[in-house]
Amino acid sequence: MTAPRAVLAASRAGRTLLAGWLVLPLVPLLLWAFADRWTFPAVLPQEWGTRGAEEALAAGAGGAFLTSTLLGTVVALLATPLGAVAGRALASRQVPGGTAVLAVLLSPLALPPFAVALGLDVLLLRLRIPAAAGVVVLLLVAALPYTVLTMRAAYAAHDRGFEDEARVLGATRWQTVRSVQLPLVAPALAGAAFLAFLVGWSDYIVTVLVGGGQLTTLPLLVASAASATGSDAQVAILSLTSILPPVALLLVVGSLGRRGRR
Amino acid sequence: MPPNRLRPRTRAVLLVLPALVPVVAVVGAALASAALLSLGLAPLVGEPQLSLDAYRGAAGDLGTGIGLSLGIAAAATLVATVVGLCLALAATAAVRRSRLLGALAALTIPIPHLVGAAAIGLLLADAGFLSRLLGVDPSSWPPLVGGPLWVAVVAEYAWKESAFVALVVAGVLSSRAASYGETAALLGAGRWARLRHVTLPLAAPALGATAAVSFVYTLGSYEVAALLGRAHPEPLPVLAYRLFTSIDLAARPQAAAVALTTAGLALVVVLLSLRALRRLAAER
Numbered sequence: 192m193t194a195p196r197a198v199l200a201a202s203r204a205g206r207t208l209l210a211g212w213l214v215l216p217l218v219p220l221l222l223w224a225f226a227d228r229w230t231f232p233a234v235l236p237q238e239w240g241t242r243g244a245e246e247a248l249a250a251g252a253g254g255a256f257l258t259s260t261l262l263g264t265v266v267a268l269l270a271t272p273l274g275a276v277a278g279r280a281l282a283s284r285q286v287p288g289g290t291a292v293l294a295v296l297l298s299p300l301a302l303p304p305f306a307v308a309l310g311l312d313v314l315l316l317r318l319r320i321p322a323a324a325g326v327v328v329l330l331l332v333a334a335l336p337y338t339v340l341t342m343r344a345a346y347a348a349h350d351r352g353f354e355d356e357a358r359v360l361g362a363t364r365w366q367t368v369r370s371v372q373l374p375l376v377a378p379a380l381a382g383a384a385f386l387a388f389l390v391g392w393s394d395y396i397v398t399v400l401v402g403g404g405q406l407t408t409l410p411l412l413v414a415s416a417a418s419a420t421g422s423d424a425q426v427a428i429l430s431l432t433s434i435l436p437p438v439a440l441l442l443v444v445g446s447l448g449r450r451g452r453r
Numbered sequence: 454m455p456p457n458r459l460r461p462r463t464r465a466v467l468l469v470l471p472a473l474v475p476v477v478a479v480v481g482a483a484l485a486s487a488a489l490l491s492l493g494l495a496p497l498v499g500e501p502q503l504s505l506d507a508y509r510g511a512a513g514d515l516g517t518g519i520g521l522s523l524g525i526a527a528a529a530t531l532v533a534t535v536v537g538l539c540l541a542l543a544a545t546a547a548v549r550r551s552r553l554l555g556a557l558a559a560l561t562i563p564i565p566h567l568v569g570a571a572a573i574g575l576l577l578a579d580a581g582f583l584s585r586l587l588g589v590d591p592s593s594w595p596p597l598v599g600g601p602l603w604v605a606v607v608a609e610y611a612w613k614e615s616a617f618v619a620l621v622v623a624g625v626l627s628s629r630a631a632s633y634g635e636t637a638a639l640l641g642a643g644r645w646a647r648l649r650h651v652t653l654p655l656a657a658p659a660l661g662a663t664a665a666v667s668f669v670y671t672l673g674s675y676e677v678a679a680l681l682g683r684a685h686p687e688p689l690p691v692l693a694y695r696l697f698t699s700i701d702l703a704a705r706p707q708a709a710a711v712a713l714t715t716a717g718l719a720l721v722v723v724l725l726s727l728r729a730l731r732r733l734a735a736e737r
Contacts, residue, residue, distance in 0.1 A: 296473060308483075332479040
């Protein structure tokens with residue numbers, strides 16, 4: 192197909208604009224992260240350095256990084272198996288009232304997280320449930336819709352014939368799950384775990400409302416640095432620290448998914 | 454085979470329960486507790502007494518908050534849907550497909566909204582990166598961050614959600630549009646006719662669903678408006694947070710009233726969009 196030159200130019204300009212839309216917000220983040228001095232109206236920093244990183248470390252970025260990683264991991268470890276098991280049951284169409292059950296499982300997507308956290312906070316305080324446990328349970332519920340949806344789709348496309356064949360050949364039920372079923376849905380499991388990790392890793396409002404100051408995660412540090420004035424380098428380095436692990440995970444999960452499709 | 458195997462239906466119910474129980478417990482308890490608190494039936498001090506005082510007390514701020522929250526969500530969703538559709542079209546085009554745009558959109562997904570807000574702040578503030586690029590003095594730079602039009606808040610949601618719209622719509626288009634498009638081209642359909650009669654109808658259900666998800670998310674999200682917005686008037690989540698963390702204990706029931714109103718609003722939006730999506734599916 193040949194296109195007139197004007198169409199070609201317009202399409203190229205459109206694509207450049209779209210790429211700019213996606214990338215532009217990240218440019219000041221990358222520049223500020225390594226800027227020691229960057230006064231107006233300079234377009235690039237006048238002095239490069241690690242002041243932002245030093246400030247971030249002094250503000251407790253190391254501990255917050257570990258807390259966020261732990262929170263994301265715990266949420267993923269809980270939400271992935273629960274979502275997988277429920278997703279398999281829902282895909283089998285054996286659950287009575289399956290549509291209603293799915294609607295309830297997806298309801299946390301429709302409800303504002305702050306409203307759920309605010310309502311539960313009073314109750315958690317009265318029941319004397321530790322703040323960290325409350326945060327984990329709330330984030331688990333927020334992550335379940337993603338893992339259930341992912342795993343339900345995976346099991347709907349999954350051919351149970353392979354499992355029946357393994358059973359016929361004498362494999363035990365557990366062997367079938369471990370050596371046949373899990374390898375087949377592994378890419379979907381990785382995707383579900385990634386989404387659940389993101390819920391725990393990115394959360395701000397639940398940790399603030401229910402955490403009661405016991406959990407200091409990276410988003411809390413980003414928010415406190417961003418609402419103070421004059422610490423743009425610190426904001427940028429904390430933000431980059433919050434972006435890099437999930438992006439690295441996404442690349443890993445993506446390559447797993449591609450290998451699974453082969 | 455193990456003895457006394459469970460019936461398939463019983464087994465399915467047992468498999469669903471571990472996920473269903475925490476969701477029902479948390480959502481049910483949270484909504485019930487907020488309802489009791491907002492109706493004066495679970496006071497922190499004093500006797501429980503049924504009253505609508507919390508709703509009456511918050512009515513003024515609640516009204517402005519509803520309008521503001523709906524406006525921000527509508528503006529952000531509109532921009533996100535249009536830009537997201539363009540991104541999806543470019544990423545799945547039959548000729549000169551842009552792998553780069555698809556990859557950039559995918560990499561935007563895992564960025565936390567709070568970080569997006571920090572980045573948009575560094576970009577759009579006076580003396581921010583954009584004003585330096587354009588060479589505009591801070592004194593004549595429009596108040597995008599914390600201004601009356603909530604530009605920075607809308608921009609952050611539109612930016613993040615456009616990547617989400619793009620990925621979902623591109624997923625639908627890449628699996629189905631190519632063959633239909635080729636058939637239409639062979640039958641003599643031009644560029645615009647293919648876009649109007651093949652691509653857009655194929656993309657419409659996914660576009661509608663992602664728009665609804667973005668709208669509901671924006672409606673109930675706190676941190677972006679808190680960071681990039683202004684102190685007054687407040688969107689619903691910011692209003693609820695301020696009331697809830699206020700020293701005045703009487704404000705707590707009002708916070709619960711705002712939270713329940715937001716939840717109700719989100720639920721109405723979800724039901725309306727489900728109905729619209731079903732109608733869209735029935736038309737085809």
